[in-house]
Amino acid sequence: MIWQQFLSLAGSYPLALRGLGMTVVLSLISLVLGTLLGFGLGILRTGGNRLISSVIGAWVDLIRGTPFLVQIFLIFFILPEFGIELDAFTAGIIALTNLAACFICEIVAAGIRSVPTGQVEAALASGLSRWQRMRQVVLPQAMRIVLPPLVGQYVLLIKDSSVVSAIGLTDLTRVGWLVVQRVPNGLLVFFLVGVGYFIVCYPLIMLARRLERRMGAAHGEVQL
Amino acid sequence: MLENFSFRTIVEYLPLFGQGLFTTVWLSALSFVGALAVGIVLCAMNLQRGFLFRAPAKAYIDAVRATPLLAQLYFLYFGLPRLGFVLPELVVGILALSLNSGAYVAEIIRAGILSIPRGQVEASVASGMTYVQRMRLVILPQAFKVTIPPLLGQAIVLVKDSALLSLISVAELTRAGQLLASDRFMPAEGFLTIAAFYLLLYYCLKGLAALSGRWLGTAGART
Numbered sequence: 553m554i555w556q557q558f559l560s561l562a563g564s565y566p567l568a569l570r571g572l573g574m575t576v577v578l579s580l581i582s583l584v585l586g587t588l589l590g591f592g593l594g595i596l597r598t599g600g601n602r603l604i605s606s607v608i609g610a611w612v613d614l615i616r617g618t619p620f621l622v623q624i625f626l627i628f629f630i631l632p633e634f635g636i637e638l639d640a641f642t643a644g645i646i647a648l649t650n651l652a653a654c655f656i657c658e659i660v661a662a663g664i665r666s667v668p669t670g671q672v673e674a675a676l677a678s679g680l681s682r683w684q685r686m687r688q689v690v691l692p693q694a695m696r697i698v699l700p701p702l703v704g705q706y707v708l709l710i711k712d713s714s715v716v717s718a719i720g721l722t723d724l725t726r727v728g729w730l731v732v733q734r735v736p737n738g739l740l741v742f743f744l745v746g747v748g749y750f751i752v753c754y755p756l757i758m759l760a761r762r763l764e765r766r767m768g769a770a771h772g773e774v775q776l
Numbered sequence: 777m778l779e780n781f782s783f784r785t786i787v788e789y790l791p792l793f794g795q796g797l798f799t800t801v802w803l804s805a806l807s808f809v810g811a812l813a814v815g816i817v818l819c820a821m822n823l824q825r826g827f828l829f830r831a832p833a834k835a836y837i838d839a840v841r842a843t844p845l846l847a848q849l850y851f852l853y854f855g856l857p858r859l860g861f862v863l864p865e866l867v868v869g870i871l872a873l874s875l876n877s878g879a880y881v882a883e884i885i886r887a888g889i890l891s892i893p894r895g896q897v898e899a900s901v902a903s904g905m906t907y908v909q910r911m912r913l914v915i916l917p918q919a920f921k922v923t924i925p926p927l928l929g930q931a932i933v934l935v936k937d938s939a940l941l942s943l944i945s946v947a948e949l950t951r952a953g954q955l956l957a958s959d960r961f962m963p964a965e966g967f968l969t970i971a972a973f974y975l976l977l978y979y980c981l982k983g984l985a986a987l988s989g990r991w992l993g994t995a996g997a998r999t
Binding site: 614713745 | 838839841842843844845846847848850851853854855856857858859936937938939940942943950953954957963964967968970971974975978979982
């Protein structure tokens with residue numbers, strides 16, 4: 553009986569691979585877009601313009617305050633009412649990118665704020681332009697604070713991508729759900745689904761830990 | 777556009793939303809208590825010297841952190857009946873949330889305990905305190921202060937995560953929104969209303985976190 557289930561599971565491995573592929577593609581696209589957008593928003597948030605900063609802050613709060621599932625439903629079911637037709641994939645990308653951008657914005661803003669003002673003043677006094685100041689003085693130092701939680705955020709993003717299965721995208725979790733209808737062994741099926749996520753996420757978790765230790769040590773040296 | 781937005785339908789469904797909100801609140805509260813219990817046990821195991829306790833705790837925490845809650849939820853939902861436990865969806869949901877959040881709580885508590893300067897421990901050893909005295913009188917009171925704000929952060933995450941229980945048809949807040957969306961074909965009314973309710977919960981917990989921060993003094997004033 554167990555043996556038959558194994559055979560049946562082995563037979564559905566192309567589906568599982570497709571699911572894993574979907575999870576990876578979804579996460580990767582929204583990871584890249586979300587990082588770019590998040591850095592932009594984070595820089596704007598600390599840029600000194602009160603209005604822009606509070607608008608971004610309010611948006612980030614809205615996104616942080618609502619469940620991701622609800623955000624996906626809102627995007628998938630409500631944007632069409634504004635005449636924007638979306639397929640599930642695009643809706644998933646938009647939702648994940650927005651989520652990632654909001655969290656990364658706060659991480660980047662915290663990193664920028666952690667750079668001592670003396671550094672900015674020195675850069676100003678050296679006649680560096682706004683862009684030079686950001687790129688050559690502030691961001692390189694902020695990265696020390698930004699990097700560990702940024703990688704942690706990527707792990708969260710990959711995990712959150714499982715929620716898009718609720719609007720019918722065939723990602724890894726959805727594949728598990730489909731397979732379990734055929735092979736009634738939830739323990740085994742979702743154990744394997746878990747293994748799939750673990751293979752993708754665990755190296756990133758290890759990386760985040762390593763970065764934390766290294767950056768922490770580097771930070772300690774400076775902070776006499 | 778949303779020119780057909782019907783406040784009247786929202787008012788009509790308000791009792792349903794109220795029930796959903798109530799369910800979300802109490803099941804989150806219960807799951808948070810469960811998560812604290814799981815977290816304390818895991819953390820105690822993780823802080824032991826012996827490999828026998830540490831390894832399983834570490835493996836559990838890593839496994840939970842590297843897989844999505846939804847997959848864990850389905851694992852229990854489809855897996856428990858297989859082991860002979862046929863439980864109501866609500867119980868499965870609370871169990872999943874407790875077991876998931878417990879892993880994060882364990883890490884928060886551990887960070888709190890490890891944040892106590894080494895000198896404090898050495899001083900209490902030098903004063904002849906036993907392990908229990910050291911924990912109870914020196915380490916835990918200080919660790920408590922440091923852990924409260926991140927624990928409230930975890931509570932916020934837990935409330936938001938509880939929305940996933942709607943996918944195994946637990947009648948909580950998100951489920952109420954889904955019902956309105958599917959019964960009346962009014963997704964905007966349904967999902968915007970529940971988003972507002974979740975924001976309400978979010979701001980309550982955020983305010984509580986800010987208050988606790990003020991009461992306890994800024995956590996982690998380093999020497």
